[in-house]
Amino acid sequence: MNKEERIELANLLFPNITKTREYYEEKYPKRNLEANQMVTRFGPSPTGFVHMGSLFGAFCDSVFAKQSKGIFYLRIEDTDQKRSVENGIDGIFNDLDAFQIIPDESEKAGGKYGPYIQSLRTEIYQTYVKDLIINGYAYPCFIKEEELAKIREEQELAKIKIGIYGLYAVDRDLTLEEIKAKLNNKEEYVIRLKSPGNINNTIEFIDCIKGKIKLPENDMDIVLLKKDGTPTYHLAHVIDDHLMHTTHVIRGDEWVPSLSIHLQLFEILGFEIPKYAHTAPITKKDNGNIRKLSKRKDPEAKVSYYEEVGIPIEAVKLYLATILNSNFEEWYLNNSEKSFEEFTFTFDKMAVGGTLFDLEKLNNISKTYFSRKSGKEIYQETLEYSKKFDYNYYELLLKNKEDMILFLSIEKDGPRPRKDISKYSDVKEEFSYAIDELFEKEKYQKYDGNKKYDINLIKKYMEILNLEVDNETWFNDIKEFAIKNGYAASPKEYKNNPEMYKGHVGDICEAIRVIVTGRTKSPDLFSILKILGKERIQKRIELYTEIML
Numbered sequence: 001m002n003k004e005e006r007i008e009l010a011n012l013l014f015p016n017i018t019k020t021r022e023y024y025e026e027k028y029p030k031r032n033l034e035a036n037q038m039v040t041r042f043g044p045s046p047t048g049f050v051h052m053g054s055l056f057g058a059f060c061d062s063v064f065a066k067q068s069k070g071i072f073y074l075r076i077e078d079t080d081q082k083r084s085v086e087n088g089i090d091g092i093f094n095d096l097d098a099f100q101i102i103p104d105e106s107e108k109a110g111g112k113y114g115p116y117i118q119s120l121r122t123e124i125y126q127t128y129v130k131d132l133i134i135n136g137y138a139y140p141c142f143i144k145e146e147e148l149a150k151i152r153e154e155q156e157l158a159k160i161k162i163g164i165y166g167l168y169a170v171d172r173d174l175t176l177e178e179i180k181a182k183l184n185n186k187e188e189y190v191i192r193l194k195s196p197g198n199i200n201n202t203i204e205f206i207d208c209i210k211g212k213i214k215l216p217e218n219d220m221d222i223v224l225l226k227k228d229g230t231p232t233y234h235l236a237h238v239i240d241d242h243l244m245h246t247t248h249v250i251r252g253d254e255w256v257p258s259l260s261i262h263l264q265l266f267e268i269l270g271f272e273i274p275k276y277a278h279t280a281p282i283t284k285k286d287n288g289n290i291r292k293l294s295k296r297k298d299p300e301a302k303v304s305y306y307e308e309v310g311i312p313i314e315a316v317k318l319y320l321a322t323i324l325n326s327n328f329e330e331w332y333l334n335n336s337e338k339s340f341e342e343f344t345f346t347f348d349k350m351a352v353g354g355t356l357f358d359l360e361k362l363n364n365i366s367k368t369y370f371s372r373k374s375g376k377e378i379y380q381e382t383l384e385y386s387k388k389f390d391y392n393y394y395e396l397l398l399k400n401k402e403d404m405i406l407f408l409s410i411e412k413d414g415p416r417p418r419k420d421i422s423k424y425s426d427v428k429e430e431f432s433y434a435i436d437e438l439f440e441k442e443k444y445q446k447y448d449g450n451k452k453y454d455i456n457l458i459k460k461y462m463e464i465l466n467l468e469v470d471n472e473t474w475f476n477d478i479k480e481f482a483i484k485n486g487y488a489a490s491p492k493e494y495k496n497n498p499e500m501y502k503g504h505v506g507d508i509c510e511a512i513r514v515i516v517t518g519r520t521k522s523p524d525l526f527s528i529l530k531i532l533g534k535e536r537i538q539k540r541i542e543l544y545t546e547i548m549l
């Protein structure tokens with residue numbers, strides 16, 4: 001076909017496309033940014049809930065754009081209508097909102113490079129494909145589904161590459177007359193790339209994360225536009241990343257094998273190639289094996305999981321930062337007062353193989369996060385969480401506000417703050433002794449020891465208990481009380497001469513602790529006693545006597 005015929009064909013196939021490439025190039029001019037300012041995009045498909053792997057991708061995109069004072073935008077990639085689910089787009093917006101990963105541009109936030117939903121950009125893709133047809137880089141392909149299946153079968157049998165290329169690309173050189181006849185016949189068609197590549201050539205490419213990648217050149221006549229005129233991912237991402245002036249395409253490394261197609265498309269379309277950063281998949285240890293985090297098997301793969309169990313979004317983001325850059329964790333531990341945004345993330349500190357997602361580690365990070373919050377902040381956030389997920393507890397928290405804040409503030413100062421909470425739902429459990437109603441309901445169910453304490457000794461202790469002193473005086477008092485009652489003043493003394501004592505001061509403290517908190521471990525005992533006050537302690541002694549003895 002000569003150029004004139006190709007122009008005729010292009011007009012025949014796209015009678016409604018009246019705009020030109022130049023129109024769009026002008027409509028979406030280069031962004032006014034410095035060379036180091038990155039433009040990144042998150043391009044999810046609305047195929048169901050946002051997976052942790054996608055969220056990790058969005059987090060990377062936003063971190064790199066923000067730290068370079070660039071642009072992070074959200075582009076909904078809904079060209080595969082078969083895979084799209086109802087409310088999928090709303091779900092993406094909600095999940096990003098919940099994690100405070102806020103795009104600078106999107107269909108909601110606006111921006112000069114929209115629409116930011118691919119299904120609204122069909123005319124743009126078709127304009128460029130029309131141009132490719134004129135330039136001899138694309139053609140209509142009428143191969144029917146049954147024929148495609150047959151070709152596939154043949155290729156599978158011969159153990160050769162599956163697809164339309166070389167001899168299999170039978171519609172490549174149809175004449176204009178032949179095409180017209182098929183169109184008149186109302187035969188269905190797709191538009192394919194007329195690949196100029198040769199499989200025997202190797203291309204080299206530098207990926208920001210993986211370094212040098214070598215791939216065979218693409219020789220496949222891949223589909224550009226489907227039967228309904230909508231684009232494939234290959235075409236859409238190339239055109240969009242060009243027109244939206246993406247500088248860094250950060251995406252999952254399952255796309256590496258298609259890279260040669262994408263580079264070829266950039267080249268024949270005459271576009272500048274962006275930088276690519278292919279991220280390793282998020283994996284998980286499962287019975288000693290490492291596998292991809294699974295939407296089906298792993299509740300933690302769903303981003304709504306974190307809200308439901310009450311792991312603060314900030315803690316999840318801190319964890320994402322930890323798996324994003326291998327040197328982040330150390331920095332964070334040494335810079336307790338800084339926000340993660342102050343760290344400089346780099347591609348060379350990203351994992352090349354799999355990125356292990358470890359819920360236990362996330363919990364530890366969350367504990368550190370909580371340990372740095374004040375009692376008042378934890379109270380407020382737990383209150384908000386409970387309002388949504390545990391209304392009874394919410395009401396109890398409201399009623400016991402002052403006490404609760406005091407309890408949550410124990411052992412908060414000093415270099416080693418308490419690390420006992422990793423999620424909001426832990427507060428109810430860890431501080432069950434803080435609210436009388438809860439304590440009385442649960443009583444000593446949580447106490448799994450079978451030791452019976454000398455309740456008379458504790459009753460006697462109540463006579464000398466003075467809460468109006470400092471911690472040191474209180475402890476000296478209890479030591480004196482121990483000695484008077486036949487107990488050693490320290491575990492060491494007891495160990496040296498066990499036959500001389502009934503026990504040591506620690507045993508008395510343990511008895512008091514179990515009686516007032518229902519557990520053998522708790523934050524600083526004297527602080528708890530002070531907040532409870534003598535009357536409530538007395539009541540718990542009675543409760544213990546009634547239930548445990």
Ligand code: GLU
Nearest residue numbers: 043044045077237250251
């Ligand atoms: N829509 C593609 C996906 O969901 C995005 C890939 C990309 O970021 O380019 O896998």
